[in-house]
Amino acid sequence: MTSTTAPVAPLKQKTKSKLGWNVLGLLVFATLGFPVYWMLNTAFKPAKDAIDPNPRFFPTNFTLDNFKRALEISDFWGPVGRSLIVSLVVVVIGIAVGMLAALAISRFAFRGRKIVIVGILAVQMIPLVAMIIPVFLLLNDLGQYDKLTGLIITYLTFILPFTVWTLRGFIVNIPKELEESAQVDGCTPTGAFIRVVFPLLAPGMVATSVYGFIQAWNEYLYALMLMSQQNQTATVWLGNFTTKHGTEFAPMMAGSTMMAIPIVILFLIVQRKMAAGLTAGAVKG
Amino acid sequence: MSAAQTTTADQPPAKQKTSPGAGTGSAGTSGTPSRKGPGAAPWLLLAPCLLIIVLIMGYPLFRLVSLSFQNFGKSELWGFKEAEFVGFDNFSKVLGDGEFWAVVARTVVFAAGAVILTMVIGMLIALLLQKVSGFVKILISVALVASWGMPIIVATAVFKWLFDADYGVLNYLMSKLPGVDMIGHNWFASGPEGLAVIMLLVIWGAVPFVVITLSAGLTQVPKELEEAARLDGAGAWGVFRHVTLPILKPIIVMLTTLSVIWDMGVFPQVFVMRNGNPEAEFQLLTTYSYQQAFVVNDYSGGSAIALVTVLLLLGVVAVYMRQMLKIGEVE
Numbered sequence: 001m002t003s004t005t006a007p008v009a010p011l012k013q014k015t016k017s018k019l020g021w022n023v024l025g026l027l028v029f030a031t032l033g034f035p036v037y038w039m040l041n042t043a044f045k046p047a048k049d050a051i052d053p054n055p056r057f058f059p060t061n062f063t064l065d066n067f068k069r070a071l072e073i074s075d076f077w078g079p080v081g082r083s084l085i086v087s088l089v090v091v092v093i094g095i096a097v098g099m100l101a102a103l104a105i106s107r108f109a110f111r112g113r114k115i116v117i118v119g120i121l122a123v124q125m126i127p128l129v130a131m132i133i134p135v136f137l138l139l140n141d142l143g144q145y146d147k148l149t150g151l152i153i154t155y156l157t158f159i160l161p162f163t164v165w166t167l168r169g170f171i172v173n174i175p176k177e178l179e180e181s182a183q184v185d186g187c188t189p190t191g192a193f194i195r196v197v198f199p200l201l202a203p204g205m206v207a208t209s210v211y212g213f214i215q216a217w218n219e220y221l222y223a224l225m226l227m228s229q230q231n232q233t234a235t236v237w238l239g240n241f242t243t244k245h246g247t248e249f250a251p252m253m254a255g256s257t258m259m260a261i262p263i264v265i266l267f268l269i270v271q272r273k274m275a276a277g278l279t280a281g282a283v284k285g
Numbered sequence: 286m287s288a289a290q291t292t293t294a295d296q297p298p299a300k301q302k303t304s305p306g307a308g309t310g311s312a313g314t315s316g317t318p319s320r321k322g323p324g325a326a327p328w329l330l331l332a333p334c335l336l337i338i339v340l341i342m343g344y345p346l347f348r349l350v351s352l353s354f355q356n357f358g359k360s361e362l363w364g365f366k367e368a369e370f371v372g373f374d375n376f377s378k379v380l381g382d383g384e385f386w387a388v389v390a391r392t393v394v395f396a397a398g399a400v401i402l403t404m405v406i407g408m409l410i411a412l413l414l415q416k417v418s419g420f421v422k423i424l425i426s427v428a429l430v431a432s433w434g435m436p437i438i439v440a441t442a443v444f445k446w447l448f449d450a451d452y453g454v455l456n457y458l459m460s461k462l463p464g465v466d467m468i469g470h471n472w473f474a475s476g477p478e479g480l481a482v483i484m485l486l487v488i489w490g491a492v493p494f495v496v497i498t499l500s501a502g503l504t505q506v507p508k509e510l511e512e513a514a515r516l517d518g519a520g521a522w523g524v525f526r527h528v529t530l531p532i533l534k535p536i537i538v539m540l541t542t543l544s545v546i547w548d549m550g551v552f553p554q555v556f557v558m559r560n561g562n563p564e565a566e567f568q569l570l571t572t573y574s575y576q577q578a579f580v581v582n583d584y585s586g587g588s589a590i591a592l593v594t595v596l597l598l599l600g601v602v603a604v605y606m607r608q609m610l611k612i613g614e615v616e
Contacts, residue, residue, distance in 0.1 A: 018418055025417035025425055028410055033428035035489065036435065038454060039443045051452045053468070101334035104327035116331060118606060123342050125602045127550035129571040130591035133578045134348035137362070157342050164334060218436040220553040225579075235438045242560055249446045256439040267434030268427075271497065 036260075043067070043257045047250035066254035070241075073251060076258070079237035083223075086148055086233065087216035090155045091209050098163030099205070103193075105164070106171040124161040131157070132225055139226060146228045154222050159212045166211070166274075170204030171197070207273035210266050217263060234259055352588035359582040368585075375589040384565070385573070385590070389597075392570040395480055396548040399487045403544055404537070406488065407495030412525075414500055433493035441557045444486045448472045473559070476566025483554050483567075491547065495540050502536040503529070542605035549598055570594045 042050050043066055045059045070076070104110075105117055135154050136145070144150030174197055182192035223233040238259065241252035352368075353375050360366040379385050410429075414422055432440070447455050456467040473479040506529055514524045530537075552571040555563050563572050570590065578587025 018416070021413065021416040022418055022421045025413055025421035028413065029421070029424045029428050032425070032432055032489070032492070035440065035443045035447060036428070036431045038447060039439075042446065053452065053457070055452070055454050055457055097333045097337060100330040104330035108327035108330075110327045113327070116335070120334075120338070121606065122602070123338055125546055125598060125605075126342075126346070126595060127546065127571065127591075127598070129550055129552050129574065130349065130595050131342075131345050132575070133584055133588050133591065134345035134352060137352075137584070138345055138348065140362070153341055156337055160334060160337060214434065218438070220438050220557075235436060238438050238442060239557065239561070241442075247445070249449070249452070252442055253446065256442050260435050260439045263436060264431050264434040268430050271430050271433070 039253045039256055039260070042250055042253040044254075045250070047248075050250035050253075066250045067258065069248070069251040070255040070258065073248070073255075074237065074240045076237065076255075079232050079234045082148060082227075082231065083217055083234040086151050086155060087213045089152050090159050090216045091212045093152075093156060094159040094163040094212050095167075095205060095209055098160055098208075099167055101164045102167035102171055106168045107176070120161050120164050123157070124165070128158060128221055132221060135222070136225055145226060146231055148231070151222060151226055151233070154226065155216050155219060158219075159216060162215065163208055163212055166208045167201075167204065170201055170208070173204075174200050203273055207270040210270045211274050214263055214266060349588050349592060352585050353592045355585050357583075357585040357588075362582075362584065371585075375585050376593075379586060379589045379593065388568050388570055388573045389593075391476075391480070391568070392549065392594075395484060395551070395569060396545060399484050399491070399548040399551075400541060400544040402484070403488050403491045403495055403548075404541055407492050407540075408499060410492065410496045411499035411503060414496070415503060429493040429496055432489055433497070435490065437490060437553050438557060440486060440490055441554050444482065444489075445558055448482050476564070479558070479567060480555075483551070483558055486554055486558075487548060487551055491544060495544070498536060498540060499533065502533045506532050538604065542601055545601045546598060549594065570597075 041057070041059055044062055044064070045056065045066075046061050046063050047066060047069070049056055049061060101120070105113060105120075139145045139147075139150040139154070142150070144153065178196050178200075179189075179192045182196045183189060187195060218235060220235045223236050224239075227233060227236070238252070238255055241248050241255060354370055354372060355361075355368045356371045356374070357368045361368045410425070414425060417425070435443075447453055450456065450469055450471040456470050459465050459467040472482050510528050510532075511524050514528045519527065550571055551569060552575070555567055555569055555572050556575075559567050563576075568576065571594070574587045574590035574594065576587075577590055578584045581587075
């Protein structure tokens with residue numbers, strides 16, 4: 001940033017050179033943002049305008065018809081409700097269990113700690129797609145195929161390692177000295193944690209929960225494979241706009257908007273915290 | 286490396302614990318902070334997590350390996366027949382198939398292209414963010430978060446619409462250029478072109494995370510170091526090459542590895558873009574494994590392909606592991 005004490009001449013030069021960067025920045029903004037803009041633009045214009053070979057770049061005829069149509073095409077609230085249940089349960093279990101594990105690997109030195117860290121990380125590396133066949137067979141054997149519980153169990157495989165790793169990042173950022181001084185003042189280790197660390201960790205936990213929630217909400221492959229049409233979740237619901245007769249794009253964009261907006265807003269709220277948690281380990285390394 | 290030293294400088298080194306605690310076990314229960322001799326505490330804390338991971342990850346993983354050595358098709362799934370072990374048959378079948386190698390090559394090219402472009406574009410935008418005025422920075426951040434938060438499925442739907450042959454806005458815009466007529470151009474008529482579109486979608490979705498993480502890293506680069514380099518006569522590139530890059534190295538390694546894992550695992554983008562039935566020219570290892578298992582009903586063949594994919598990734602993961610272990614050691 002320009003410092004306020006800089007002499008006049010260089011300051012002028014700086015604003016001048018900034019102009020070029022700003023133009024470039026605006027171009028980047030337009031390119032990155034265009035798909036989102038086009039989704040919104042299509043969602044809110046009449047369906048017949050959407051399939052105009054000369055597309056309108058600004059919504060002149062604002063309408064909500066596409067949203068109505070999207071809700072008609074197939075049940076929307078059922079899938080959304082199911083996604084909500086799955087995501088919430090996964091996050092609650094993930095945070096409760098992941099928090100304890102994160103605490104163990106970030107606050108204790110013990111034999112085998114390295115192996116545990118590597119193990120938890122390694123689990124994160126296994127592509128979901130590789131696991132889909134055995135998971136499908138396993139749930140089939142357990143009678144959990146096409147059940148929300150089955151989906152919750154499988155989602156934990158990717159939410160849990162993620163939660164442990166990010167919470168670890170947040171815990172590491174809280175100086176140990178705070179805990180130690182609380183113990184010197186007479187707290188038990190558990191007491192010190194609850195009174196000192198926990199409040200400081202709360203924002204990180206919120207961010208991790210939200211982020212985990214979004215991941216679960218967005219998952220597609222397991223949702224597609226492990227649930228039947230009647231029990232589909234929100235991401236799979238979006239596939240209903242494509243039929244043998246083609247895709248109804250305008251309502252699909254409306255459906256996309258309905259699915260994306262709450263998530264994007266959640267993201268906007270927590271992204272700053274998340275970046276901090278995710279990079280804590282890497283930068284502090 | 287050098288980043289480790291510079292950034293931990295303000296943090297007290299937490300070395301003390303490594304030597305005595307772990308070995309002596311029961312020592313240090315009274316008075317002293319628990320980490321001197323933690324005993325069973327960390328394992329109790331870890332137990333639920335490890336239990337869940339072993340149960341829901343371990344068994345399927347074991348099953349993946351055993352499946353790929355078995356003969357497991359539809360009749361075995363329904364329980365009409367016992368699965369029998371067939372040794373390396375599945376692997377020799379898969380590895381002896383020319384199509385498999387074409388898919389491997391396609392996947393590697395696809396993932397490498399996506400990773401390299403994501404990292405380069407991400408780095409350029411992160412650097413640009415340091416140069417622009419406040420309001421432009423905010424605008425770009427909003428666009429970044431919006432595309433980051435976009436569910437993959439939603440993004441795929443949007444890109445399908447942007448690249449639609451007849452009414453896609455991209456063909457319309459490109460046709461505005463002098464001498465270009467793209468109206469009615471079908472981007473998905475050929476594999477390479479269609480995969481390029483899918484790669485663009487993957488990059489668009491991946492760049493925000495890279496930019497935001499790198500930006501966080503860039504704030505950790507000490508200004509004095511940059512200035513010193515400049516005084517020594519380094520140009521913008523020199524400063525970047527010799528000061529910024531080394532400090533960001535740990536983050537770059539992490540981001541690259543994660544990108545490799547994610548981009549090798551691209552599935553919904555291809556699957557949905559091709560309406561749940563990708564043509565041969567569009568198959569990547571993930572969709573190919575899926576197709577073998579669930580379309581051809583050869584679950585063991587699909588598992589063998591998935592296992593080969595995992596092994597392919599292991600090489601990359603090894604690099605990442607080393608990085609993470611280093612981090613684990615410092616704390």
